[in-house]
Amino acid sequence: MQAFIAMLLKELGLEVQSEHFRDTPKRVARLYREFTREYRARPAEILKTSPSRSRELIVVSDVEFFSLCPHHLLIYGGRIHLGYVPDGRIVGVSKIPRLIQALAARAVVQEDLVAEVAAAFMSVVKPLGCAETAVGKHDCVAARGVRCPESSMTTVALRGIFSADENYAQDFYRAIGCSRDSVR
Numbered sequence: 001m002q003a004f005i006a007m008l009l010k011e012l013g014l015e016v017q018s019e020h021f022r023d024t025p026k027r028v029a030r031l032y033r034e035f036t037r038e039y040r041a042r043p044a045e046i047l048k049t050s051p052s053r054s055r056e057l058i059v060v061s062d063v064e065f066f067s068l069c070p071h072h073l074l075i076y077g078g079r080i081h082l083g084y085v086p087d088g089r090i091v092g093v094s095k096i097p098r099l100i101q102a103l104a105a106r107a108v109v110q111e112d113l114v115a116e117v118a119a120a121f122m123s124v125v126k127p128l129g130c131a132e133t134a135v136g137k138h139d140c141v142a143a144r145g146v147r148c149p150e151s152s153m154t155t156v157a158l159r160g161i162f163s164a165d166e167n168y169a170q171d172f173y174r175a176i177g178c179s180r181d182s183v184r
Helices: 002-011 024-034 095-104 110-125 166-176
Strands: 049-051 058-068 075-085 089-091 129-138 153-160
Touching: 002 024, 058 095, 058 110, 058 166, 075 095, 075 110, 075 166, 089 110, 095 110, 110 129, 110 153, 129 166
Parallel strands: none
Antiparallel strands: 049 089, 058 075, 075 129, 129 153
């Protein structure tokens, strides 16, 4: 990969042996490996559950994530909020950020990331339902093309009772305080 990146730099007319670019192929290769490290993520290994009698809304808010846009290979990131109502099992609070960050460590569009986190959570934890919202800032929109750095994208997934009963969805939105901004 480093050789390809060095060729790219040369093609762009950059002096690969200069002080600033000498280690760039190695750094860029490491960046792309880091942003594609989780193609083998196993949600069932991440989401360890334990028994609980709780049937109340549980929300984990402000989980920061970064991912790679598959269209431009540029970084995007933001915050995800995930809530669920258990049905006999709960998951450790640290497991939700781990799941989100593992599934984000791929080249994946935000729409699919949110859907895949919700599907994995429903499949493994088997709650009565889950709700998830992500607010992301995309460098491909901010720095190229339309060059609109202040825009953000919000995606929402409602599963189970959150899609069947609007009261649960409203409780989720109140819990996360809908006006939260993206981290970027």
